[in-house]
Amino acid sequence: MEMENPYFWNEFELKQPPLMTLQVEDTGFAKNVFVVINRFVQQLSEPEAKDFEETAALIGRLMARRKNSFRHMPGFRAVCKLNSALCRLLRLDLARDLIQFRGALPDVCDEELGGAMPTRSSFEFVLVRLLGFYHLHERIRECCLMAASYFTQLLRNNYFMEFITLLIAAIAKIRKLSSLQASRGATLYNKLRPHVANFPLVAKHKFLAEGQALPAKLEPPKSTQMPATAASNPPDLVLKPKKVVTKMEKAKLEAKSDVGTVIARKETPSQSVTKSKFNEEALATVADAQKFIVRETKARKQNPPPESCLTKNISKHEWLAAQTLFQRKMTKDPAKALSIFRKFIVSKIKQ
Structure with missing residues (x-):
């Protein structure tokens, strides 16, 4: 040594x-x-x-x-x-x-x-x-x-x-x-x-070389407990009280859940949703969420993204993770998938 x-x-x-x-x-x-x-x-x-x-x-x-x-x-x-x-x-x-x-x-x-x-x-x-x-x-x-x-x-x-x-x-x-x-x-x-x-x-x-010395004492760790973080105190993931969905609204959501592949279409400025006018009702259905994802993905690819791009401040890996979670949940529970995706978008845009 x-x-x-x-x-x-x-x-x-x-x-x-x-x-x-x-x-x-x-x-x-x-x-x-x-x-x-x-x-x-x-x-x-x-x-x-x-x-x-x-x-x-x-x-x-x-x-x-x-x-x-x-x-x-x-x-x-x-x-x-x-x-x-x-x-x-x-x-x-x-x-x-x-x-x-x-x-x-x-x-x-x-x-x-x-x-x-x-x-x-x-x-x-x-x-x-x-x-x-x-x-x-x-x-x-x-x-x-x-x-x-x-x-x-x-x-x-x-x-x-x-x-x-x-x-x-x-x-x-x-x-x-x-x-x-x-x-x-x-x-x-x-x-x-x-x-x-x-x-x-x-x-x-002789095992130890000249100048090498063993410490006289080792200090045991001060704590054996995980510090208080969100791992021990999970954050409140609900942004607002859950909206009560009537049977009629639930039937409409289920009818619109199977919309096939959504194709992006060019929209006029009047059709686009701006940040100042954005509200949760813009993502009222699964179909709305799918159109929103297609539109935002297309806008994010522009350099720089246009002002109408609501998700331009969301990092790439967060945006991809949100899409992946939405697609996976939608096959089992469209209403839950829509709820989680909408909460994420609202929390990011209103920051």
Whole structure:
């Protein structure tokens, strides 16, 4: 390892020193080392650890499923970074290194009895692995916050509600379990760190380079809870009281729901809907919404868009997402599709 590298714990292929033992006169301290390592290894097999692995796998599948839909969005890039950190944590395999070191400790630990003890280099290697474990979880929590902050904004606008709700729930659960594991890792490190000087040192197998030092203490995460965001307090997605639809109006909507493919036609300025005259009644039916989408899509393609283009201030990915959601919902529930699309347009135009 290079001396100038302050993040030596982040080496992907960290070279492990040979696990050898030396005879020492006092082995009493090894009992405490064995107990805290054994407790941590047991915690890694508890249900919380299994939940962490299952939720991490779910995030990986969700990312792969929607990579074409969200690949250019900042929030999705944060999810990709989160997935990379989770995969890195899996490859770290801290439990394997701890179990291997625990097996080299003496069977009988007594202050008045000597015994074979692993070298200081092997012990420092375990501490560096704990540092990597701790900082990877720190990275995971940062990515969770970045991703949740972005996707919560989409959730407010009814975009991909089912998918995003599931994704935010998975991210919140990963962050909570990550805080728990990081706290346990910090506790183990803080209990092991004072014992460094008790392990025998072999100069030719020295693990840490000159200038590299292990921190004296790790601070556990301050909170194991997801901060209060729209993920924990969902926003009110209803812009106004729901309009009561009579049976006659419902029949008219159903009759107009199957209108085939709408063809854009050139309109005169008097026919176009301007921003000053726009109201929700312009989107009273599914057919009106379809004509509105065709007209606005054609206007948005002009450079620059004309003044009559009501959606010119809506970003490209938001406009495409609104259309996709409208088309998907329309096949099952035209009235609900129209309601969601109309609320989105009104919220954007009246901002």
